[in-house]
Amino acid sequence: MSLNLRSYWAGFKAVIVFTIIVIVYTFFMTGVGQLGMPDKANGSMITNAQGEVVGSSLIGQSFVDSKGEALPQYFQSRPSAASNPDLDEDNVNYWAAASSGTNKGHQDEDLIKSVTDLREAIAEREGVSVKDVPADATTSSSSGLDPHISPAYAAIQVKRVAKERNLTEEQVENLVKKNTTHRGLGFVGEDVVNVVTLNLALDELK
């Protein structure tokens, strides 16, 4: 094929034209978001009773101390593979600037071991049998930022949280219900409990 400079020149100009069009599009969309739905467009951030921003209702958090030990007064999130790359060892995870899954296959021995250990730890922590630890409690999500736990995982945590906070189990169960999203139309998505908003609501009971 002969070298045809004209099509390259036309191609170059076309790239520039479409780049400008898409930049205008991006700013237009941002304008619509910022003017029409600023809360959503700015990340669905949530604040505590003192008005401080404590995170986003869409982004999961971990409820552990700096050593990675579960804080008993909070509902616990799933394990997370999103760790802060600037730290040598990140015990907290849910680092929302490095979203990631473990990407481990089902035969991976490290994963099998960590899942086995975690199942036993959770069963002991919640005082249930290992069989009653649901699948999502011991597996890492895809983003490492999953803000949700399954209703089953929430259910086995109610007793502990109620005891730690001197609340009745019914009070805690009511809050769990309030922070549960059901399947759309009965079959779109899954039933989930938002741990972030649930724990925030618990703190605000005080």
Add this chain to the structure above:
Amino acid sequence: MVYIYAFLAFALIALILAAIYKPLGDYMYNVFTSDKDLFFEKWIYKIIGVDSKKGQTWKAYLRGVLGFSLMSVLFLYLLQRIQHWLPFNMGFDNVPGPLAFNTAASFVTNTNWQSYSPDVTLGYTVQFAGLAVQNFVSAAVGIAVAIALVRGFAWRKSETIGNFWVDLTRATMRLLMPIAIVMGIILIALGVTQNFADWIHVTTIAGNEQTIMQGPVASQEVIKELGTNGGGFFNANSSHPYENPNMWTNLIEILLMLCIPVALTRTTGRMVGNIKQGYALLGAMVVLFGISFLCVVTAESFSSDPITNLTGGSMEGKENRFGIVWSGLFGTTSTSTSTGAVNSMHDSYTALGGMMYMLNMMLGEVSPGGVGAGLYGILVMAIVTVFIAGLMVGRTPEYLGKKIGPREMKMASLYFLVMPITVVAGVALSFAVPFARQSIFDTSLNNSGNHGFSEVVYAFTSAANNNGSAFAGITADTPWLDTMLGLAVLLGRFLPIALVIALAGSLAKQDIVPETSGTMKTDNRLFVFLLVFVIFIISALTFFPTLALGPLAEGLEGLVA
């Protein structure tokens, strides 16, 4: 129980697509057959310097595609190399050369393979002024090429096959842009972020530190799905809650990926004057898609792989809000189109579930395939099908009124050889060449044994098919994989496109053969069956040995253990 949910999910998607099939297909028909230019299109043609009324021969059309794409690669490469001096770079440095080449090649070819990790590599400007631009125009190029091939069937005794610049502009401005604006705004309303803010540092409820990335996500998310591109704004792609916050955004994103490839079969039917021909192509797509989805749901629900056995469900690498069914539907959609977006980590699927995703791509991504690419892919397979059927009954094969002669068959055969050769050669070299092998084992693999092998197979399959999804544990940012995968995406994109455009040229030159009683019908169920059979046989024969070493062996290991 899980099958009821799976069936309802499938039915809902099918129902909505059925409702938009006719309006969208007819709209695209009008876009690509109208001889009127809109006022802003006239400006664009004036700036680019092309005569929109002038048809192009297949060679001129191909030169347009290649000229535009080469300039796109150079521009996107350059943009990444000067990132440090651009606004909104979020403190990131210039992207290193090999990585910038890989990313540029990947986005221009509609692949959106991501060797880079967006969270630690790219600021906002490269994303919206570089990647998002290619999300629009690489999709438009795919549609243009598909339309050119359909014109080859529909036009008679024509030296020309349309005008590339017109097809490119119309696909971008009349089709992708309006849908992106409307659906993008809906995504924002459902919680997808859209801002230019700095990252937010917070002290969390439990008193820990958390940094939350922001950005103009919705504007890029919508076109990433609509144009079957798939490159995530964030590392975790569509599983990141800011890209895909809930079940409704998930549903919308699945529909966005499917709507154009599916409706293009209607456009094809209209252009060749028989909408039943479009139904037949669609029928084959639906059968392949449905079977694959069923297999994924089965594997993920009833696998005996160790982790699933241990935990009681395959939730590793899946988000709770999507669960098995809606992760499976998204993954099947993403790998059956050329999107490659993920809302769950394919690397952590059960052996056989992950294999189905590979197989979707190995079929050549025709169920329904990427925007445009899926259509020309299945049209080529239809040509192969009539040829095989013609051999059996001893007649000259015809398809859509055009004779399939030796020249057409050569191009169709070369077409379906490009992808498997690229994949198998890439995988073989990665394990055979000593320094490559070392780089793979020392740096790239995240898993060992058969699953590690699968990671490499998946990478090359995804690249050669311009999909872009990954068994994402693999570290692809090594000199070997950056270069080889970069070459694979370019070969996997432009060789088939060149063959398709040449095919369009040779078909357009022919007159239309009148249908006789001896003509094989290509708009009935028998043909759908044959087409599915041919697509399956060709890839099954090619890839069975490869799959046997990877996911099949891994799955058997799970059964034994």
